[in-house]
Amino acid sequence: MILTVTPNPSLDRTYELPSLDRGRVLRAAGDRTDPGGKGVGVSRAAAAAGVPTTAVLPLGGAPGVLLAELLGGQGVNVTAVSIAGQTRSNISLAEPDGTLTKIHATGPELSRQESDLLLDTVRTSRAGASWVAGCGSLPGGLPPDWYADLVAAARTAGVRVALDASGPALRAALPAGPDVIKSDTSQLAASVGRPVSTLGEAVGAAQELLALGAGAVLASLGRNGLLLVSEQGVCHGAAEPAGAARAAAGAGDAALAGFLIAGGDGPGALRSAVAHGAAAGRLPGSVMPAPSDLRPDQVRITRDLPLDLPLTDPGTP
Numbered sequence: 333m334i335l336t337v338t339p340n341p342s343l344d345r346t347y348e349l350p351s352l353d354r355g356r357v358l359r360a361a362g363d364r365t366d367p368g369g370k371g372v373g374v375s376r377a378a379a380a381a382g383v384p385t386t387a388v389l390p391l392g393g394a395p396g397v398l399l400a401e402l403l404g405g406q407g408v409n410v411t412a413v414s415i416a417g418q419t420r421s422n423i424s425l426a427e428p429d430g431t432l433t434k435i436h437a438t439g440p441e442l443s444r445q446e447s448d449l450l451l452d453t454v455r456t457s458r459a460g461a462s463w464v465a466g467c468g469s470l471p472g473g474l475p476p477d478w479y480a481d482l483v484a485a486a487r488t489a490g491v492r493v494a495l496d497a498s499g500p501a502l503r504a505a506l507p508a509g510p511d512v513i514k515s516d517t518s519q520l521a522a523s524v525g526r527p528v529s530t531l532g533e534a535v536g537a538a539q540e541l542l543a544l545g546a547g548a549v550l551a552s553l554g555r556n557g558l559l560l561v562s563e564q565g566v567c568h569g570a571a572e573p574a575g576a577a578r579a580a581a582g583a584g585d586a587a588l589a590g591f592l593i594a595g596g597d598g599p600g601a602l603r604s605a606v607a608h609g610a611a612a613g614r615l616p617g618s619v620m621p622a623p624s625d626l627r628p629d630q631v632r633i634t635r636d637l638p639l640d641l642p643l644t645d646p647g648t649p
Contacts, residue, residue: 333383333384333385333460333461334374334375334378334383334384334385334386334461334462334463334465334589334592335386335388335454335457335458335461335464335491336371336375336386336387336388336464336466336467337387337388337454337464337465337466338370338372338388338389338467338468339390339450339466339469339470339471339474339478340369340420340439340469340470340471341367341368341371341389341390341399341420341468342367342368342369342372342395342420342421342422342436342437342439343365343367343368343395343398343399343419343420343422344365344366344367344368344421344422344423344424344618345363345364345365345421345422345423345424346363346364346365346366346423346424346426346616347360347362347363347423347425347426348360348361348362348427348428348616349361350427350428351427351428352427364616364619365398366402366582366618366619367399367402367403367408368422369467369468370467370468370496370584370585371387371467371468371496372387372389372399372403372408372585373467373582373584373585373586373589373618373620374465374467374496374588374589374592375387375589376403376406376585377582377586377589377590377608377612377620377621378592378593379407379408379620380406380407380620380621380622381590381608381621381622381623382623383593384409385408386408386409386410386411387403387408387410388411388413388450388454388457389410389411389412389413390414390415390419390442390446390450391412391413391414391419392414392416392418392419392440393417393418393419394418395418395419395420396419400412411453411457413446413450415440415442415443415446416440416443416446417439417441417442418440419439419440420436420438421437422435422436422437424618430613438471439471439472440471441471441472441473442471442472442473443473444473446473447474447475447478450474451478451481451485454482454485455485458489458491461491462491462492462592463491463493463494463596464482464486464491464492464493464494465493465494465496465588466479466483466494466495466496466497466505467494467495467496467497467514467585468496468497469497470497470501476501476503477501477504477505478501479495479497479501479502479505480504480505480507480508483495483505483508483509483510484508487508487509492511492512493510493511493512494511494512494514494588494591494592494596495513495514496514496515496584496585496588498515498522498523499522502519503523503544506541506546507544507545509546509547510545510546510547511548511596512546512547512548512549512550512591512596513541513546513548513549513550514550514551514552514584514587514591515538515541515549515550515551516551516552516554516584516645516647517534517551517552517553517554517643517645517646517647518647518648520537520538520541520551520647521537521646521647522647522649523537523540523541524536524537524540524649526649527646527647527649528643528647529642529646529647530639530640530643531556531559531568531637531638531639531640531641531643532639532640534553534559535559535566535637535639538551538559538561542561542562542563547562547563548560548561548562548563549562550587550588550591550602550605552583552584552587552609553643553645554643554644554645555645556570556641556643556644556645557570557571557606558570558587558605558606558609560599560602560605564597564598565635566635567599567602567633567634567635568634568635568637569599569602569603569605569631569632569633569634570606570631570632571606571607571609571610571627571630571631571632572630572631572632582612582618582619582620583609583610583612583613585612585620586608586611586620586621587605587606587608587609587612588605589608590604590605590607590608590609591604591608593608603628603631603633604628606633607627607628607630607631608621608626610627610630610631611625611626611627
C-alpha cells in the first residue's frame with residue numbers, strides 16, 4: 333500500500349484552449365475537474381494501476397467534500413483531516429502544443445492543532461504501507477520542518493519515504509534521510525543555487541542532494557526524460573516518441589507513482605517511472621494512466637549518459 337500525504341490539496345479545473353490570447357474571450361475545446369495536489373496525483377496513479385493507496389488530506393468546505401468524492405470514485409481511500417479553512421481550487425490552461433499555464437491558489441492556513449492532527453493522522457494510518465509519500469507545497473501554518481517530522485516518523489516506523497518538495501521544506505527534510513527525492517530541473521537549480529542546463533549539471537546537483545541526506549534522487553528533465561541518481565550509480569531513462577503529447581499535468585506525479593509501484597529502486601523502477609510519466613503526458617487534463625496506456629517497451633534506459641547534453645527545459649535558481 334502507498335500512503336500519500338498532501339498538506340495543500342486542491343480541486344484542479346483544466347481548460348483545453350486552441351490558443352491562449354490575453355485580453356480576449358476564449359472558448360474551451362474541453363474541460364474537466366480533477367482532484368489535485370502532488371500526493372493526490374501519486375495516489376490517483378497508484379489506484380489506476382490497481383495498487384492500494386490511501387491519501388491523507390486536510391479538507392475543508394464544499395471543495396474538500398467534492399475532492400474526497402472524486403477520489404473515492406477513482407479507487408483512492410481518503411483519510412480526511414477536517415480543517416476550518418476551505419480547500420483551494422486551481423486552474424490550468426492547456427494549449428495543443430503541450431504548453432500548460434497554471435494558476436494556483438494559495439490555499440487555507442492551518443492552525444497549530446490542525447498541523448499536529450495531520451501528522452498524527454499519518455502516524456495512525458501508516459500500518460501496512462510500503463511507502464509514505466509526502467508531496468507538494470506546505471500551506472500557511474505548517475512550519476518549514478513539517479516534512480522533516482514526517483520523514484522521521486515514517487523512518488522510525490520502518491516505512492520508506494518519498495518526498496516531493498522544494499525550498500526550505502526540502503532543505504529541512506534532507507537531514508532526516510528521505511529514501512527518495514522527486515525533483516525537476518527548476519527544483520534542482522534552486523536547491524544548489526546555480527543553473528542546471530545540461531544532463532551533467534543535473535547529475536551534479538542530484539549528487540549534492542545525496543550528500544545532504546537523500547537516499548536517491550528521481551529528477552524529471554522534461555522532454556529529456558528522467559534521471560535516477562543514487563549510491564548505486566546514475567541511470568537515465570527516456571521514452572521513444574509515441575503519439576502527440578498533450579499537456580503534461582500530473583506527469584511527474586504519475587512518474588513517482590510508477591517508480592514506487594516498481595519497488596522504488598534501480599533501472600526497473602526507473603523504466604516504470606518513465607512509462608507512467610510518458611503515458612500521463614498523452615492523456616487529457618490530469619488523467620492518470622491505466623496499465624493499458626503504458627508502453628514500457630518504448631522506454632530506453634542507459635548508464636552511458638551524454639553529460640554535455642543540453643536540456644530542453646533547463647532550470648535556474
